[in-house]
Amino acid sequence: MRNLFLSALVATFACAGCKHGPKAPSNVIVVGEYGSLTGSEATFGQSTHNGLSMAVAEINGAGGIKGKKVQLVNYDDQGKTSEVGTAVTRLIAEDNALAVIGEVASSLSIAGGQICQQQGVPMISPSSTNPKVTETGDYIFRVCFIDPFQGYVMARFATNPKDKGGLGLKRVAILVDQRQAYSQGLAQYFAEALKKLGGQVVATESYQGGDQDFSAQLTRIRDVKPEAIYLPGYYTDVANIAKQARGLGLTAPLLGGDGWESVQEIGGAAVQGAYFSNHYSADEKRPEVQHFVDRYTKQFGKSPDSMAALGYDAMMLLKNAIERAHEGPLPAWRTSVRDALAQTKDFQGVTGKISMDKDRNATKPAVVLEIVDKHTVTAATIPPQ
Amino acid sequence: MADFLTFLFKGISVGSLYALIALGYTMVYGILQFINFAHSDVFALGAFFSWRFAVAYHLMHPTPIQAAGLLLLSMAACALTGLLIEWLAYRPLRQAPRLNVLITAIGVSLFLENAGQLVWGKSVVQFPTMTEHSIVLGGVHIRLVEVVAVGAAFALMLGLQWLVYRTKIGRGMRAVSVDHNIAGLMGVPVDQIISLTFVIGSALAGAGGLLVGLTYGQIKQPADASWIIYGLKAFVAAVIGGIGNLPGAMLGGLLLGIAEQFVAGYVSTTFRDAIAFALLIVILLVRPSGILGKNVVEKV
Numbered sequence: 001m002r003n004l005f006l007s008a009l010v011a012t013f014a015c016a017g018c019k020h021g022p023k024a025p026s027n028v029i030v031v032g033e034y035g036s037l038t039g040s041e042a043t044f045g046q047s048t049h050n051g052l053s054m055a056v057a058e059i060n061g062a063g064g065i066k067g068k069k070v071q072l073v074n075y076d077d078q079g080k081t082s083e084v085g086t087a088v089t090r091l092i093a094e095d096n097a098l099a100v101i102g103e104v105a106s107s108l109s110i111a112g113g114q115i116c117q118q119q120g121v122p123m124i125s126p127s128s129t130n131p132k133v134t135e136t137g138d139y140i141f142r143v144c145f146i147d148p149f150q151g152y153v154m155a156r157f158a159t160n161p162k163d164k165g166g167l168g169l170k171r172v173a174i175l176v177d178q179r180q181a182y183s184q185g186l187a188q189y190f191a192e193a194l195k196k197l198g199g200q201v202v203a204t205e206s207y208q209g210g211d212q213d214f215s216a217q218l219t220r221i222r223d224v225k226p227e228a229i230y231l232p233g234y235y236t237d238v239a240n241i242a243k244q245a246r247g248l249g250l251t252a253p254l255l256g257g258d259g260w261e262s263v264q265e266i267g268g269a270a271v272q273g274a275y276f277s278n279h280y281s282a283d284e285k286r287p288e289v290q291h292f293v294d295r296y297t298k299q300f301g302k303s304p305d306s307m308a309a310l311g312y313d314a315m316m317l318l319k320n321a322i323e324r325a326h327e328g329p330l331p332a333w334r335t336s337v338r339d340a341l342a343q344t345k346d347f348q349g350v351t352g353k354i355s356m357d358k359d360r361n362a363t364k365p366a367v368v369l370e371i372v373d374k375h376t377v378t379a380a381t382i383p384p385q
Numbered sequence: 386m387a388d389f390l391t392f393l394f395k396g397i398s399v400g401s402l403y404a405l406i407a408l409g410y411t412m413v414y415g416i417l418q419f420i421n422f423a424h425s426d427v428f429a430l431g432a433f434f435s436w437r438f439a440v441a442y443h444l445m446h447p448t449p450i451q452a453a454g455l456l457l458l459s460m461a462a463c464a465l466t467g468l469l470i471e472w473l474a475y476r477p478l479r480q481a482p483r484l485n486v487l488i489t490a491i492g493v494s495l496f497l498e499n500a501g502q503l504v505w506g507k508s509v510v511q512f513p514t515m516t517e518h519s520i521v522l523g524g525v526h527i528r529l530v531e532v533v534a535v536g537a538a539f540a541l542m543l544g545l546q547w548l549v550y551r552t553k554i555g556r557g558m559r560a561v562s563v564d565h566n567i568a569g570l571m572g573v574p575v576d577q578i579i580s581l582t583f584v585i586g587s588a589l590a591g592a593g594g595l596l597v598g599l600t601y602g603q604i605k606q607p608a609d610a611s612w613i614i615y616g617l618k619a620f621v622a623a624v625i626g627g628i629g630n631l632p633g634a635m636l637g638g639l640l641l642g643i644a645e646q647f648v649a650g651y652v653s654t655t656f657r658d659a660i661a662f663a664l665l666i667v668i669l670l671v672r673p674s675g676i677l678g679k680n681v682v683e684k685v
Contacts, residue, residue: 038507040605078507178655206654210611212601215395216649216657219388236509236603243602247519247528248391266511266603 028071029064029322031056031315032091034102034112039079040210040236043262044104044307048126049074050300051311052101059315065322073097077108084111092119096330098322099123099337101314104307105234106130106182113140120331122338124318126310127279129258130185134360141341141360143313143349144279145384147182150257151189151232153277153366153382158228158255159197165380167253167275173203173226175217175241177233180209186232186257202226207241209234214241218248231256235263242270261305264371274371279306280351281367281378292350306351313349320347387524392650393643398531398600400642401538405593406619407626407634408545409586415562415629416582419483422490423470425616426497427463427587429607431594432512433505435459436604439513447513449533452599455513456537459595460588467587471580501607509605512598534596541592542635545585549631558582562629625665627678636676641665 033052036045056072064070073095075087084103091097092115099122103109109128116123117137125133125142129150134140160166172194177183191201202224205217218241221229229245229252231238238260245254246269254274256263261278263271282293282303292312296304304312321340327333347354352364365383369376406428413421438444438458444451474493478486518529549555557578560568569575597615598604605611622641626633644664649657668676 038606040509042508208655210605210609212597212611213395213399215391216646217654219391219650223388240601240603243517244528246517247526247531249519249521249526268514269517 027068029068030071030073030095030097031318032088032095032097032100032102033072033074034077034084034087034091034100034108035074036079036104036108037074037076041079041105041234043235043265043305044127045076045079047261047305047307048104048311050296051126051304051308051313052315054296054299054308055312055315055319059319065319066327070319077103079105079108081108081111084108085115088112088115092116092121097121098330098334099318101126101311101318103128105180106133106185107180109133109140109142110136110181113137116140120338121334122321122341124314124341126314127258127307128182130181131359131361132181132185138342138360139338141356143317143351143354143362144258144310145364145366146361147185147257148189149385150277150366151186151191152193152385153368154230154255154257154275155190155193155197155199156382157275157277157368157380158230159194159199167228169227169253170199171202171225171227172199172230172255173205173221173224173228173252174201174230174232175205175207175214175221177209177237178206180233182259183209183232183234186259187230190230190232207233207237209237211237212240214244215248218245218250221245222248222250226252228253228255232259234259235261235266238263239267239271242267242274246270258306261307264374264376267371271371272373275368275379276371277366277382278369278376279366280309281369281376283378288348288350309350313351313354316349317341317344317347317354320344388650390523390525391527392646394525394527394531396643396646397639398535398642399645400622400639401535401542402593402597402600402615402638403619403622403642404542404635404638405538405589405596406615407623407638408542408631409590410620411623411626411628411631411634412558412582412586414623415631416558416565416579417475417486419486420490420620421583421586422487422616423474423493423497424586424590425612425619426494426501426607427466427470428590428594428597428615429604429609429612430466430497430501431459431463431591432598432604433501433510433594433607434462434591435595435598436510436512437505438462445513447515449515452513452515452533452595456592456595459591461591463591463594464584464588467583467590468580470587471583475583476576476579498608505607507606507608509603512602512604514602515599528600530599534600537592537596541589545589545631548585554578554581621662621665625668625675627675630675630677630679633675633677640676 035048056070060069077083077087101124104127106128109125113136117139122139127144129147131146158167158169162168174187176187203221256276258278260276324340325336344356354362363384368380370379409424435455474489516529519526557573560573561578565575622637623634626637645661648660
């Protein structure tokens with residue numbers, strides 16, 4: 001009886017194997033996507049997905065890549081490291097993705113990147129800015145700038161005198177999310193750049209992403225009377241911190257990074273007049289940007305944020321690389337796409353002109369945005385160092 | 386001094402929420418001697434119910450009276466949930482071993498979390514905002530909404546005291562907690578009293594859900610760890626105060642809240658929970674049955 005049960009079990013798994021086993025290359029190109037479609041950073045994943053699917057629709061509308069349609073397969077990782085492993089493994093083993101696009105959060109891109117690197121699958125992170133992401137290995141790329149540059153951008157903006165478009169500040173307190181590689185890295189690079197530019201970090205406090213109460217940290221920050229507070233975290237926490245900071249009578253301006261994207265929609269009065277560094281600004285006049293903003297707004301009914309623009313750029317950059325790569329059986333084809341990606345030079349994207357440097361990071365300028373009502377306006381543009 | 390008072394008030398604010406939830410744990414334990422693991426989920430549902438009511442009645446910026454209305458609605462909805470849970474999941478197991486009920490409670494908890502996720506999704510929800518003003522007292526900034534929340538929590542706790550110690554229903558509840566069988570023989574409607582205990586405990590959790598949402602302005606999805614941690618801390622607060630003891634649960638909640646804030650403020654935010662919990666272990670070493678708990682020797 002027990003043997004019967006066991007053999008039935010084996011049969012079930014064997015069958016499951018036939019159904020999802022490796023398929024021969026057909027007339028579609030499968031591109032995998034993993035992202036936080038739900039969870040605390042849900043708007044990041046959703047925007048990225050919108051940008052990506054718009055790019056895929058455009059590519060297929062124009063006849064695909066070398067006559068093959070692109071099929072985007074995506075899995076939700078809920079913003080959890082534990083879910084990333086499952087999602088990426090499924091994309092590679094079950095769906096036979098040629099390349100993988102994901103994630104926004106650096107910790108998750110690092111987790112997914114390790115699997116892609118092991119399996120020899122090229123991965124592009126649209127918007128993870130922590131340097132460690134591409135250090136994972138030579139199959140991992142990104143289309144955004146990295147945090148050492150982003151930290152420098154905000155330090156530069158904060159210390160620049162007012163007549164040169166900056167804030168003219170010296171004393172800054174930092175409140176960092178110690179659970180996120182992104183936040184820790186950005187805090188460190190910001191602090192280093194600030195010191196070099198003549199500023200001073202007057203306090204460094206930390207919290208754990210998802211905490212609800214920040215009054216102890218904010219009270220200590222209030223005691224040192226900073227001229228500004230740097231919050232290199234993600235928008236749900238930042239909105240909460242901003243409200244509690246204002247409630248405790250902290251009036252210093254708030255500064256942040258690209259993790260703030262969409263904080264203007266939920267932060268209310270507390271985030272008015274706050275500044276954050278970002279990848280692009282929807283009010284830029286370049287035709288690529290205006291063209292993209294128009295179509296996106298028409299399709300999704302809202303203006304595209306940076307995550308959407310970077311998602312779009314990631315897919316277009318991948319298309320460009322697949323066109324230059326040699327088609328073949330999957331492992332060789334993947335390697336060829338990787339080589340083509342590494343050779344990318346002066347690719348005209350929505351978020352600027354992208355070239356891959358030797359560490360597979362994109363070099364490009366950054367903008368500083370100011371929050372006004374529920375929108376952002378460009379306060380400064382800072383070129384690559 | 387200003388810092389000290391800020392931490393103290395914040396401790397009372399967080400602690401009164403713990404206390405409100407701790408009451409639900411302690412009441413059920415007092416009567417049925419089991420830990421209702423689903424209680425923290427009822428608390429999470431309370432936050433979501435009040436958010437849905439606020440959306441339905443366009444009360445995203447409620448006045449104090451409208452907020453009170455939301456509070457009542459949320460309490461009513463949670464009370465009904467508590468009643469259903471007791472009726473469907475726990476009552477059929479009244480004669481079963483305590484372990485079976487405990488496992489069922491875990492099942493109910495998982496069911497509620499996943500059902501909540503299914504209905505309301507997994508994203509962070511923006512909660513109604515009452516006011517973003519603060520009051521300043523001698524250099525101490527206090528957010529008005531937290532003052533309101535603390536006031537509401539204390540009012541509810543006082544109401545519960547009155548109910549348990551001054552009314553006939555309360556006398557019934559106390560009688561059942563001493564011994565159901567004898568209470569039954571004396572003409573106390575045991576089943577109704579047990580249902581009522583769930584109704585009251587869940588209504589308090591519902592109030593807690595609304596207050597936590599108002600305080601922080603956003604709520605995480607029903608299966609998020611933050612709800613479980615709230616529940617865990619409230620449960621610990623109930624144990625510290627002496628489980629089964631109502632004033633003990635309130636005292637335990639406030640103590641835990643204040644200890645946490647002082648540790649975070651003066652020692653380290655990283656080890657806030659670790660140090661706060663270590664303090665509590667010390668309390669339990671000195672008084673194993675909790676601060677206000679009676680030392681009862683169980684006969685085997």
